[in-house]
Amino acid sequence: MALSKRQRATYARYAIYTLSVLAVAAMALLVDWTRLSNAMFKWEIVKEQFPSILTSAAKNTVVFTILGFAGGLSFGLLFALMRLSSIRPYRWIAATYIEIFRGIPLLVTLLALGFGIPIATGWQWPNPYLQGAIPLSLVASAYMAETIRAGIEAVPKGQMEAARSLGMSYPRAMITIVIPQALRIIVPPLTNEFVLLIKDTSLISVLGVTDATRDLARFGRDGVTDSANATPLIVAGLVYLAMTLPLTQLVAYMERRAKAVGK
Amino acid sequence: MSNETILIDDYVVNINDLNKSFGSNHVLRGIDLHVQRGEVVCIIGPSGSGKSTLLRCINMLEQPSSGNIVVLGRELTHIDCDIDEARTRIGMVFQQFNLFPHMTALENICVAQRKVLRRSKAEAEMKGLQLLARVGLTEKADAYPGQLSGGQQQRVAIARALAMDPDVMLFDEATSALDPELVGDVLNVMKALAEDGMTMLVVTHEMGFASNVATRVVFMDGGVIVEQGPPSQVINAPQEDRTKSFLSSVLNH
Numbered sequence: 446m447a448l449s450k451r452q453r454a455t456y457a458r459y460a461i462y463t464l465s466v467l468a469v470a471a472m473a474l475l476v477d478w479t480r481l482s483n484a485m486f487k488w489e490i491v492k493e494q495f496p497s498i499l500t501s502a503a504k505n506t507v508v509f510t511i512l513g514f515a516g517g518l519s520f521g522l523l524f525a526l527m528r529l530s531s532i533r534p535y536r537w538i539a540a541t542y543i544e545i546f547r548g549i550p551l552l553v554t555l556l557a558l559g560f561g562i563p564i565a566t567g568w569q570w571p572n573p574y575l576q577g578a579i580p581l582s583l584v585a586s587a588y589m590a591e592t593i594r595a596g597i598e599a600v601p602k603g604q605m606e607a608a609r610s611l612g613m614s615y616p617r618a619m620i621t622i623v624i625p626q627a628l629r630i631i632v633p634p635l636t637n638e639f640v641l642l643i644k645d646t647s648l649i650s651v652l653g654v655t656d657a658t659r660d661l662a663r664f665g666r667d668g669v670t671d672s673a674n675a676t677p678l679i680v681a682g683l684v685y686l687a688m689t690l691p692l693t694q695l696v697a698y699m700e701r702r703a704k705a706v707g708k
Numbered sequence: 709m710s711n712e713t714i715l716i717d718d719y720v721v722n723i724n725d726l727n728k729s730f731g732s733n734h735v736l737r738g739i740d741l742h743v744q745r746g747e748v749v750c751i752i753g754p755s756g757s758g759k760s761t762l763l764r765c766i767n768m769l770e771q772p773s774s775g776n777i778v779v780l781g782r783e784l785t786h787i788d789c790d791i792d793e794a795r796t797r798i799g800m801v802f803q804q805f806n807l808f809p810h811m812t813a814l815e816n817i818c819v820a821q822r823k824v825l826r827r828s829k830a831e832a833e834m835k836g837l838q839l840l841a842r843v844g845l846t847e848k849a850d851a852y853p854g855q856l857s858g859g860q861q862q863r864v865a866i867a868r869a870l871a872m873d874p875d876v877m878l879f880d881e882a883t884s885a886l887d888p889e890l891v892g893d894v895l896n897v898m899k900a901l902a903e904d905g906m907t908m909l910v911v912t913h914e915m916g917f918a919s920n921v922a923t924r925v926v927f928m929d930g931g932v933i934v935e936q937g938p939p940s941q942v943i944n945a946p947q948e949d950r951t952k953s954f955l956s957s958v959l960n961h
């Protein structure tokens with residue numbers, strides 16, 4: 446008996462449903478749930494994480510993120526403007542910078558700047574927050590420069606020309622006319638950048654940290670060592686999600702709205 | 709050096725042997741043009757003949773390749789000229805309006821008054837409202853460009869340029885992007901401006917406007933001025949074959 450294409454598709458779908466249900470049932474039966482929850486989500490250990498996971502670890506993650514973002518945004522804007530400059534050496538410097546910091550893993554940059562500079566020069570980082578946040582912001586600025594440049598380039602050329610024809614200088618026209626319009630375009634990608642930064646701060650702990658400057662990931666990892674249990678990492682992961690999910694939802698909302706308004 | 713010290717003469721626009729190339733494309737080939745105060749010069753000619761490029765050289769949106777341009781006594785092609793200052797005296801209206809979409813009509817008219825001329829907010833807004841009344845858009849002060857028709861946007865753009873109290877106005881096909889029924893309002897505003905004595909250089913395909921409003925018509929083709937004179941001569945009794953064939957192609961439509 447020959448099946449039509451549609452019938453075949455329907456049967457295939459039923460088969461997949463059935464297999465999925467069987468797989469879930471098998472897991473439910475075969476896995477030792479008590480053991481699993483004891484190792485990964487033990488309530489007493491969960492409780493031990495609070496409040497310092499919020500008051501210290503999450504706070505440190507937020508501080509690193511905000512410092513990294515603020516620095517990344519400032520340098521990113523600077524390098525974006527240099528990339529768009531009519532002065533060739535500026536363009537070369539910015540392009541080189543962007544390629545270097547996008548091409549090297551953050552971990553390597555962190556180690557090179559966080560450790561390498563003090564070893565090479567004898568100079569000490571004045572502050573453990575800056576030691577982590579400055580290398581982070583240098584890498585972030587390379588990505589943000591490209592985002593900002595794309596936003597500025599998306600503003601029609603006639604806007605700059607109209608502003609200049611009214612007697613505005615180039616910087617004045619950029620600040621008053623072009624950048625405000627570019628910002629609308631780049632807020633969603635910059636928010637994504639922020640979410641990436643929240644997660645990237647977890648690498649800062651390789652620089653060696655005190656209890657007071659531990660970020661969320663390090664806090665979770667130390668918790669695992671102390672308790673010989675995976676629960677602290679699970680809790681840390683949930684705190685990360687509590688920070689990142691609202692932001693990714695916000696981006697999705699902004700993008701939906703931008704699409705609805707049209708262009 | 710201040711612009712005063714390089715004051716040359718009394719012409720509003722004084723262009724001598726202007727050449728402009730884009731790469732190997734020689735677009736303006738030795739333009740001489742002298743415009744006195746109060747003149748309304750309509751520039752006509754086929755597409756690609758260099759009309760926009762000429763207009764854009766007059767406020768240095770395009771950098772001339774050679775030649776010299778003096779506007780209101782300021783030698784724009786001189787290395788020491790303060791172009792930003794000179795541009796406040798030269799209004800420009802674009803084919804695509806180029807209003808600032810993140811600002812209301814009134815803000816569009818006020819922003820350069822505030823940031824460039826350093827006028828107070830009250831002074832700038834009073835001027836802005838006067839100009840909106842002059843272009844017939846008082847009730848649109850708080851509307852954003854996206855909420856305005858093309859004709860309304862272009863009238864706001866004219867008011868924005870006038871807010872700087874310019875001594876000369878440049879119009880680059882100000883009505884070409886408009887639906888036919890909206891062209892008249894914009895032309896009326898331009899006509900009123902001409903009657904008030906504004907010096908104007910108008911690139912246009914509106915032969916009726918050129919005939920009725922221009923004091924002089926300049927016909928360009930291939931990057932040179934082929935023929936110029938009063939509209940009665942250039943439009944009604946052209947001497948050059950290229951002018952004749954251009955006019956017959958636009959007037960028979």
Ligand SMILES: Nc1ncnc2c1ncn2[C@@H]1O[C@H](COP(=O)(O)OP(=O)(O)O)[C@@H](O)[C@H]1O
Binds near residue numbers: 735760761762
């Ligand atoms: N920014 C530019 N870059 C390169 N070529 C240009 C540019 N602007 C104008 N041109 C060229 O110059 C010539 C004249 O253009 P334009 O001045 O716009 O003519 P018109 O306004 O008379 O139609 C055209 O060949 C056009 O392609």
Ligand SMILES: [Mg+2]
Binds near residue numbers: 759760881
């Ligand atoms: Mg043109």
